[in-house]
Amino acid sequence: xxxxxxxxxxxxxxxxxxxxHAYTTVTADAVARxxxxxxxxxxxxxxxxEHGLKVQRAAEANGLTPKEQADRxxxxxxxxxxxxxxxxxxxxxxxxxxHHRAVQALMQAAYDNGWIYSGTYEGLYCxxxxxxxxxxxxxxxxxxxxxxxxxxxxxxxYFFRLSAFxxxxxxxxxxxxxxxxxxxxxxEALGIIKGGLQDISITRSALDWGVRVPWDDRHVFYVxxxxxxxxxxxAGYGSDGAAFAKWWPVVHHLLGKDILRFxxxxxxxxxxxxxxxxxxxxxxxxxxxxxxxxxxxxxxxQIAPADLVADFGVDGYRYxxxxxxSFGPDGEFSYxxxxxxxxxxxxxxxGNLLARVxxxxxxxxxxxxxxxxxxxxxxxxxxxxxxxxxxxxxxIAPNEALEAAWRLVxxxxxxxxxxxxxxxxxxxxxxxxxxxxLEVLRIVAVLASPALTRASGEIWRRIxxxxxxxxxxxxxxxxWGGYPGGLPVxxxxxxxxxxxx
Ligand code: ME8
Numbered sequence: 001x002x003x004x005x006x007x008x009x010x011x012x013x014x015x016x017x018x019x020x021h022a023y024t025t026v027t028a029d030a031v032a033r034x035x036x037x038x039x040x041x042x043x044x045x046x047x048x049x050e051h052g053l054k055v056q057r058a059a060e061a062n063g064l065t066p067k068e069q070a071d072r073x074x075x076x077x078x079x080x081x082x083x084x085x086x087x088x089x090x091x092x093x094x095x096x097x098x099h100h101r102a103v104q105a106l107m108q109a110a111y112d113n114g115w116i117y118s119g120t121y122e123g124l125y126c127x128x129x130x131x132x133x134x135x136x137x138x139x140x141x142x143x144x145x146x147x148x149x150x151x152x153x154x155x156x157x158y159f160f161r162l163s164a165f166x167x168x169x170x171x172x173x174x175x176x177x178x179x180x181x182x183x184x185x186x187x188e189a190l191g192i193i194k195g196g197l198q199d200i201s202i203t204r205s206a207l208d209w210g211v212r213v214p215w216d217d218r219h220v221f222y223v224x225x226x227x228x229x230x231x232x233x234x235a236g237y238g239s240d241g242a243a244f245a246k247w248w249p250v251v252h253h254l255l256g257k258d259i260l261r262f263x264x265x266x267x268x269x270x271x272x273x274x275x276x277x278x279x280x281x282x283x284x285x286x287x288x289x290x291x292x293x294x295x296x297x298x299x300x301x302q303i304a305p306a307d308l309v310a311d312f313g314v315d316g317y318r319y320x321x322x323x324x325x326s327f328g329p330d331g332e333f334s335y336x337x338x339x340x341x342x343x344x345x346x347x348x349x350x351g352n353l354l355a356r357v358x359x360x361x362x363x364x365x366x367x368x369x370x371x372x373x374x375x376x377x378x379x380x381x382x383x384x385x386x387x388x389x390x391x392x393x394x395x396i397a398p399n400e401a402l403e404a405a406w407r408l409v410x411x412x413x414x415x416x417x418x419x420x421x422x423x424x425x426x427x428x429x430x431x432x433x434x435x436x437x438l439e440v441l442r443i444v445a446v447l448a449s450p451a452l453t454r455a456s457g458e459i460w461r462r463i464x465x466x467x468x469x470x471x472x473x474x475x476x477x478x479x480w481g482g483y484p485g486g487l488p489v490x491x492x493x494x495x496x497x498x499x500x501x
Contacts, residue, residue: 004035004042005251009259010049010092010230013073014058017080018302019321019333020256020288020295026318027285027327027398028254029086033450034393034401038474043247045234046081047092048074051210052223066209070095080305085314085453092230094211098239103221103229104214105238106274107202111215115161115273118216121201125153158203158219165269169193172268172278180264181395182328185257185284189264200266228267231279249277254396257284283396286330288321308338315452316342316496322398322451339499346455346496349409350444353416354459357437358491360422360430369464370431371485372439379480381411382443386478389447398451405447412440438463439483445469446477455495464488 008028011021025046032044049055050070059069074093081088092099110116123132126143133143133150143150173179173190180186203219204210210220229237231251236243249271255263268278287294290301309317320338323345325331361369373379385408392401419433441459449456449469457469464487476482 002035002040003246003250004032004040005235005247006032006035006042006044007231007234007251007253008046009255010047010094010227011077012052012054013048013050013070013077014054016073016302017077017305018295019305019308021077022080022084022305023288023321023325024254024256024285025081025086026084026321027396029084029088030318030322030398030450031252031254031393031396033087033453037446037449037472037477038390042089043234044088045090045092045231046077046086046088047090047230047234048077048094049223049227049230050074050093050095051220051226053207053209054223056207056209067095083309083314084305084317090234092234094226094230099226099230099233100211102233102238103211103226106229106232106270106276107221107225108214109275110160110270110273113273113275115164116158116202117161119157119159119199119201120154121157122152122154124150126150155205157201157205158213158216159199160202160225160266160270160273161199162197162266162269163199165272166193166197168272169197169265169269172272178281179278180282180284182284184328185260185264189260192261192265197265197269224262224266225270228262228270231267232276237276249280251279251281252396253279253282255282255284257286260284283327285325285327288325289330289332290334292332303333311499312338312342313454313496315455316346318453319346319402319448319451323402324399326399327396336501339501342496343498343501345406347494347498349406349413350448350455351494351496353409353413353437354441354462354495355491356413356416356422357434357441358462358489360416361434361438361489362491364421364424364426364430365434365489367489369438369483369485369487369489370435372435372481372483373432374481376432376436376439376480378408378411378415378436378440382408382440382478382480386443386447386475390474393450402448402451405444408440408447409444412437435483435485438485438489439480442483443478443480446472446474458492458495462490462492464490 006028008024032042035042056066059066125132137144170193180189202222202225203213204222205219207220211226213219235247253263264282271278293301295302320341324341385404388404389401416437421430421433424430441463445456445459460469
């Protein structure tokens with residue numbers, strides 16, 4: 001059995017979840033569900049990134065301790081994922097003891113291997129910002145944010161010898177040409193590496209809210225070098241050697257382009273420094289834009305998943321983001337676009353097929369679904385569609401997978417329109433076209449089940465299949481001829497009520 005470990009970034013608990021976070025999480029969930037469907041052993045993890053200055057500041061602004069802030073906002077992410085039927089196997093919070101242990105163990109390994117040294121960081125510091133600036137950042141010699149005098153500060157810090165990994169990283173990229181996709185992102189990462197890497201400061205002494213440096217407890221790790229290690233924590237690094245050997249490095253990281261440098265440059269180097277394999281693959285997607293801009297607090301354009309679920313349902317939500325966004329480039333979200341896609345694909349195409357078949361089976365076949373034809377003209381298309389769907393999920397292209405599955409839905413609707421069984425006398429011809437349509441519904445429900453977590457099971461129920469769809473396994477479940485016929489077909493409320501444009 002193949003193993004598949006898939007991750008989302010762990011989200012900052014300074015703010016509430018929005019549709020950008022949900023985009024990565026729903027995609028990872030659908031990919032995890034696809035792999036379960038083909039029988040792989042899957043570990044799918046998401047979670048929250050809870051240390052660092054950003055979270056500490058948010059806590060102060062909300063009158064909370066950092067831990068209270070983290071508890072409150074981590075729970076909000078967890079609730080959002082429950083709402084969206086996210087099927088994660090684990091939920092990592094970086095404040096958990098298991099994570100502290102893993103960070104300390106991995107960093108200690110890098111330290112023992114000689115890749116971490118102590119040095120002095122000197123720079124222009126704004127105490128109000130708790131951040132260093134360069135000369136170029138200053139406005140009239142003052143802090144650009146607070147317009148206050150800046151101080152020359154020097155801090156003892158630990159540095160990661162990133163510069164020493166340039167050649168190894170270039171080699172790793174050439175030995176693993178598909179490790180970072182799409183290719184444009186791979187080129188971007190290679191560009192950063194070849195442009196010259198400098199050692200990086202990985203600890204902070206002015207901050208308390210973090211994981212303690214095991215060999216010098218005056219310091220905590222800078223939040224990014226704690227956060228990245230979550231992927232190893234979950235796999236059992238530092239606590240469960242057998243689990244780690246099982247899940248590492250078959251890991252697939254999904255992430256937005258904003259955090260490419262950390263994941264595609266620093267993280268593989270850190271793995272090498274600690275003596276573990278770099279991650280198997282990193283899939284980088286673009287931004288979801290709202291009115292042309294990335295969602296942010298300051299742009300007032302954040303949309304909460306719950307608002308859209310209220311209008312389109314969980315399936316409508318998931319289907320939209322998986323079908324409409326291509327994983328890679330930036331994509332614009334609009335409510336109008338979501339409505340149009342929902343009406344076209346779900347209400348009209350799939351919903352209509354189910355409703356029509358239910359009505360005509362009731363009318364012409366006494367409510368008992370006939371079997372499909374072995375030599376149905378739709379059978380070769382079903383085989384072709386299965387191949388296309390499987391290939392698309394394999395390269396994390398949910399939009400192409402769903403597009404392919406809908407070719408079968410459209411073909412079944414077209415076959416019904418041509419045969420017009422509602423006008424014909426009951427008999428073998430009517431049975432044949434309805435049996436084929438029922439078989440298409442059975443197969444499409446399975447192929448779309450990573451996206452349509454609820455409607456897929458409901459379709460199976462309505463066409464009389466007793467087995468829960470969660471037990472279906474591919475490729476068997478996609479083979480033409482699986483619908484046995486002779487089953488009660490029940491009618492019900494529209495699966496996807498049409499929405500007003
Ligand atoms: O960066 N479009 O957390 P974060 C698409 N804690 N995806 C978006 C998006 C948008 N407009 N906005 C956010 C962090 N995302 C770190 C990660 S991982 C070891 C540490 C998604 O809360 C996208 O996946 O800022 C992006 O990379 C991530 O949320 C950033 O989440």
